[in-house]
Amino acid sequence: MSKWYKKIAEGIPSSSIFKKSIPEGVWDKCPECKTKIKEDKIVFQLFVCSCGHHFRIGSEEYFSILFDEGKYEELFREIVPKDILHFEGPQPYKERLVSEQAESGLTDAARVGKGRMNGVELILVAMDFSFIGGSMGSAVGERIARAIDYCIQHKIPLVIVSRSVGARMMESFYSLMQMAKTATKLALLGQAAIPFISVLTDPTIGGVTASIGMKGDINIAEPKANIGYAGPKVIKESTGKDLPKGFQRSEFLMEKGFVDMIIERKNLKSTISSLLQLIIEKEPID
Amino acid sequence: MLDFEKPVLDLEEKLHKIKESNLDMEQKTFKINQIKAELHELKTTIYSKLSGWQKVQLSRHPDRPHSLDYIENICSQFIELHGDRKNGDDHAVVGGFANFEKQTIMIIGQQKGRTMKEKQFRNFGMSNPQGYRKALRLMKLAEKFNKPILTLIDTPGASPGLEAEAHGQAEAIATNLQEMIMLTVPVISVVIGEGASGGALAIGICDRLLMLENTWFSVISPEVCSSILWNNWDYTEKAAEQMKLTAEDLWNFKLIDGKIPEPLGGAHKDPEKVYLSLKKGISEHLNELKDIDPRKRIEGRINKYSHIGIYEEIK
Ligand SMILES: [Zn+2]
Numbered sequence: 001m002s003k004w005y006k007k008i009a010e011g012i013p014s015s016s017i018f019k020k021s022i023p024e025g026v027w028d029k030c031p032e033c034k035t036k037i038k039e040d041k042i043v044f045q046l047f048v049c050s051c052g053h054h055f056r057i058g059s060e061e062y063f064s065i066l067f068d069e070g071k072y073e074e075l076f077r078e079i080v081p082k083d084i085l086h087f088e089g090p091q092p093y094k095e096r097l098v099s100e101q102a103e104s105g106l107t108d109a110a111r112v113g114k115g116r117m118n119g120v121e122l123i124l125v126a127m128d129f130s131f132i133g134g135s136m137g138s139a140v141g142e143r144i145a146r147a148i149d150y151c152i153q154h155k156i157p158l159v160i161v162s163r164s165v166g167a168r169m170m171e172s173f174y175s176l177m178q179m180a181k182t183a184t185k186l187a188l189l190g191q192a193a194i195p196f197i198s199v200l201t202d203p204t205i206g207g208v209t210a211s212i213g214m215k216g217d218i219n220i221a222e223p224k225a226n227i228g229y230a231g232p233k234v235i236k237e238s239t240g241k242d243l244p245k246g247f248q249r250s251e252f253l254m255e256k257g258f259v260d261m262i263i264e265r266k267n268l269k270s271t272i273s274s275l276l277q278l279i280i281e282k283e284p285i286d
Numbered sequence: 287m288l289d290f291e292k293p294v295l296d297l298e299e300k301l302h303k304i305k306e307s308n309l310d311m312e313q314k315t316f317k318i319n320q321i322k323a324e325l326h327e328l329k330t331t332i333y334s335k336l337s338g339w340q341k342v343q344l345s346r347h348p349d350r351p352h353s354l355d356y357i358e359n360i361c362s363q364f365i366e367l368h369g370d371r372k373n374g375d376d377h378a379v380v381g382g383f384a385n386f387e388k389q390t391i392m393i394i395g396q397q398k399g400r401t402m403k404e405k406q407f408r409n410f411g412m413s414n415p416q417g418y419r420k421a422l423r424l425m426k427l428a429e430k431f432n433k434p435i436l437t438l439i440d441t442p443g444a445s446p447g448l449e450a451e452a453h454g455q456a457e458a459i460a461t462n463l464q465e466m467i468m469l470t471v472p473v474i475s476v477v478i479g480e481g482a483s484g485g486a487l488a489i490g491i492c493d494r495l496l497m498l499e500n501t502w503f504s505v506i507s508p509e510v511c512s513s514i515l516w517n518n519w520d521y522t523e524k525a526a527e528q529m530k531l532t533a534e535d536l537w538n539f540k541l542i543d544g545k546i547p548e549p550l551g552g553a554h555k556d557p558e559k560v561y562l563s564l565k566k567g568i569s570e571h572l573n574e575l576k577d578i579d580p581r582k583r584i585e586g587r588i589n590k591y592s593h594i595g596i597y598e599e600i601k
Contacts, residue, residue: 078599078600078601079597079598079599080597080598080599080600081597081598082596082597082598084596085528085529085530086528087528087529088524088528089515089516089528090515090516137595137597138595138596138597139595139597139598141595142595142597145592167483167505167506168505169505169506169511169514169515169529171505171596172504172505172528172529172530172531173503173504173505173529173530173531173536173539173541174594174595174596175505176483176484176487176503176504176505177541177591177594177595178594178595179463179484179487180463180467180487180491180591180594181591181592181594181595183460183463183464183467183491183591184463184464184467184587184588184591184592185592186464187464187465187467187468188588190464191468206484207483207484207505209456209460210455210456210457210459210460210463210484210488211459211460211463211484212460213456213460214454214456214457214460214461215457215460215461215464227456228451228456229444229450229451229455229456229459229484230444230445230446230447230450230451230455234446234510235446235447235448235451237446238446238447239446239447239448243448244448247448247451248451252452256452256453256454257454258454258456258457
């Protein structure tokens with residue numbers, strides 16, 4: 001084991017939220033190779049199976065993996081979702097928010113952290129798929145908007161780890177407008193020449209891909225992530241055909257020219273920090 | 287014909303029959319006036335309190351004017367331009383320079399077809415990435431020559447196909463959003479039919495957003511909303527109500543800058559009337575926007591989109 005590898009594993013706090021649902025040392029079964037995975041091993045491997053399958057992890061895990069010593073300050077937690085339209089659905093949105101919040105311990109589907117990555121100070125936004133599919137409503141949009149404002153104000157780079165089904169339907173027009181809002185802020189970030197690295201993970205679909213995901217100065221994808229605009233189910237329904245193997249996966253997007261690189265989770269931190277150091281050309285602070 | 291239109295069409299049919307009948311003049315006139323009054327009352331009852339779903343249906347009415355109809359009728363000249371200069375020419379998007387009230391503007395519209403052949407040619411109004419990129423190319427052209435931009439939104443959504451994904455429709459949409467924010471020329475967008483998802487928004491970042499009365503604008507169509515939330519299409523009508531997606535809903539939430547009235551029964555009942563009111567609406571907003579300094583206009587746009595959204599701030 002490399003020293004570097006160990007350092008990352010040690011960075012994961014033992015009290016991480018993902019441990020709650022683990023039965024007796026067995027963590028989960030890999031959907032790719034069907035192997036049952038041991039808890040300590042999967043944590044150590046940053047939730048990547050020995051076969052290479054990248055499990056879906058949340059903001060807490062990314063913060064642990066990417067920030068130096070897993071240390072960060074969470075920003076804009078005070079912004080929380082609201083059911084403005086009194087949207088009912090199979091479960092009223094208002095009730096759903098309460099139950100999702102209670103279950104996940106999260107207040108919405110994206111969290112903003114400020115910290116250092118191999119010494120480089122930055123803002124990291126990470127999405128939580130477990131919270132209504134990582135969907136973007138007004139609160140998520142506002143948190144991202146403020147994260148970008150913060151980057152502009154403090155002249156520090158932005159990294160967004162996307163994992164989302166897209167815009168949140170229960171907020172209808174308002175959620176559509178979060179695409180416009182985040183795009184506006186990213187345009188301003190671009191004018192300020194502050195680097196933005198977009199990390200696309202499985203899955204990144206719909207309005208999030210079409211506002212944030214595709215607009216990194218550098219787009220990085222985790223291996224085999226489903227990345228696209230229309231969801232695979234929708235495409236399948238409308239074309240009436242099974243999707244070709246590997247369609248809409250990271251490797252496909254790379255071939256089509258929409259991502260710069262495919263990076264395994266264990267190398268994300270070093271890749272992002274190296275890129276940022278090259279762009280910023282300033283010695284990181286230890 | 288839409289379900290809720292049936293009583294009206296039945297009565298119109300009855301009126302037609304009486305006009306053609308060989309009743310004597312006096313009797314005929316009497317009956318005709320009677321039915322006309324009845325018809326007016328019926329139309330008013332049906333069309334003045336349409337549900338969200340009924341408005342969605344009207345927005346898709348096969349006889350409804352499409353982008354090219356509006357362009358032809360509100361402009362004195364239109365020269366269509368083609369291609370995104372990268373990959374191809376998308377037929378679901380039309381655009382070009384036009385003469386609108388003695389000034390040159392750039393018009394970009396999402397175009398649907400009427401016959402089956404036309405519908406397929408226009409891909410049912412669903413743009414491919416080439417369409418968004420053509421639209422952006424034309425917007426940049428307008429900016430270069432300092433011409434205002436008018437976009438006409440009418441799409442059931444982005445194209446759910448393999449090609450669209452392979453050519454990066456997410457990238458194309460995202461790029462349009464960012465680029466439109468910073469355009470130095472005035473931008474007015476009008477929803478003339480359906481406004482669904484990022485496919486609509488990709489030409490809808492603007493200084494002024496107007497909607498015709500029987501149109502809608504939302505994150506997704508009510509059918510897809512029903513299918514995602516309830517796993518089937520049975521709740522489409524319910525979804526349409528809850529999504530608060532009509533011009534009136536969005537006007538009440540102060541999310542749009544103008545609501546353009548349509549004749550009883552929809553734009554297709556009297557298109558000339560709609561052309562006139564649309565022309566008037568665009569003209570008013572355009573004149574206002576032209577007087578604003580470009581930098582202030584962009585600032586206003588940035589401000590508008592920076593503040594959109596409803597959330598709570600807890601302490
Ligand atoms: Zn495996």
